[in-house]
Amino acid sequence: MTALDLLSGDARLFVEKIWASRTHLHRADTGALVDLLSLDDADALLTSSAIRTPAIRVARDGAVLGQASYTRQATIAGQQLTGLVDPAKALELFRGGATIVFQGLHRYHPPLADLIAELELELGHPCQANAYLTPPGSQGFAVHSDTHDVFVFQTAGSKDWEVHTDDGVEAITMVPGLCLYLPTGTPHAARARETVSLHVTIGINQLTWRGLLRRAVEQVLPPEDHLPAGYLDDPAALRAGLAERLATLAERVGAVDPAQTAAEEVRRFLTGRSPRLRGGLRDALVEVGDDTPLRRRPGRPCVLVPAGEDRIEVLLGDRAVAMPARLRPAMEAIRARTTFRPADLPLGEQARRVLCRRLVREGLLEVVDDVIDTEDTEDTEESR
Known part of the structure; x- marks a missing residue:
């Protein structure tokens, strides 16, 4: 539930x-x-x-x-x-x-x-x-x-x-x-x-369309510059300047990419949550080996986004972690399972142990003491 x-x-x-x-x-x-x-x-x-x-x-x-x-x-x-x-x-x-x-x-x-x-x-x-x-x-x-x-x-x-x-x-x-x-x-x-x-x-504390639209428009607002001196006596100068800038702004707003803006909003949310590291002291005392039982911390997202030709970012809620794109299959395997062992990941032994140790330090994973079932548990929601 x-x-x-x-x-x-x-x-x-x-x-x-x-x-x-x-x-x-x-x-x-x-x-x-x-x-x-x-x-x-x-x-x-x-x-x-x-x-x-x-x-x-x-x-x-x-x-x-x-x-x-x-x-x-x-x-x-x-x-x-x-x-x-x-x-x-x-x-x-x-x-x-x-x-x-x-x-x-x-x-x-x-x-x-x-x-x-x-x-x-x-x-x-x-x-x-x-x-x-x-x-x-x-x-x-x-x-x-x-x-x-x-x-x-x-x-x-x-x-x-x-x-x-x-x-x-x-x-x-x-x-x-x-x-x-x-x-x-x-x-x-x-x-x-x-x-x-x-x-x-x-x-x-609901996020609103108004707020999202404001953030989208702020991306294309012109730099700060002065209103013309003397506009109180010559409102026409103010009207003309405003009309020109509104036309320019409308053109720029029309060119805003909704997909990119939506992705930036998701990233903003999934890197701005409170840190979740409870149990981190205990985990720091465990040497993660190939058979160490691990699980994703409840309430921790794990969203993978491209970050260039050979890099990805992992959005963890309170931060984004960059890593080589070659680790994506292993990260997808972690996303698809609630619990697992490093040995279950599609990486060489040294690489998967290093990855898991890092993800424990970053707070995405925690060490568990009980026996776990390493069968895949699919998690298909991108927002998780």
Whole structure:
């Protein structure tokens, strides 16, 4: 099951019929959602992780509270540490009705980091994860709308939501296992019921046609030059110059290659994601041999693009790695398999070991300890 299947129930249906158009409520695998961020996880992050702002914020009655009300200072190795969340202060505010917001969980909580990495590749849009810990009967924020699409799922307790759509106000009680999708701009508010509530919000920071068109046009804009002096008294000079430049721009825009621009957009996305190197320290201690079990890291793309007559680039999410084109068959073999051993690759022994060691360092591959099945597992999606 993919990340989008988990959150929507049917990835293909979501992409074709629901995306950016209407709300959608889905009952998912309760255990799978709770495992992404349980109440115990939230407790550990708040009380035992030395978490700092802005990874935490606190809100009550629709207002965000000042950091001084729940943070403290400390000293590490003689250096001042500010913005450190004081668990006692934060819990006291929580008991008084405040909601604790965990921000940017995709950067520091591994289960959600993995989910976000996979979801970004399925959607082709940047994503983020926040969570809201709300005391019984409390409401963190009044009715509001977000500037991005969201998936919302409950992992502890329950919360009454009001969702404003074109058909009116819909009342939804969110409980663990339910996942709700809200397109950009959907007004909503939520209030915890009689128990502590914890829910996760996945924000989809959607890329737009407007943005892509702007990037395409910027490629052919003329260099900066001055407007004519005195144009306030002679608007005709401004009109003539503008007309000439608009005509030139239209001609240049007409010559833009859509295929090349689209390829550049794909490359931009697949080299701008967050690094994914968890387990890299362990992998660094392993000497990769011909029989070392390896697998592609979940959420890591592996897209091959030509880079000249005898070179290719491998887009890895956070970077592009250049290599000789003769390695393409081996890279295609890696793309086609979830797990394998260097000995499975169509290269000489020394070359395949060097390649695999490099790809482990680059974070595309990780070493696995369990016995693996080296039968091909086809992966035909170019975006992966």
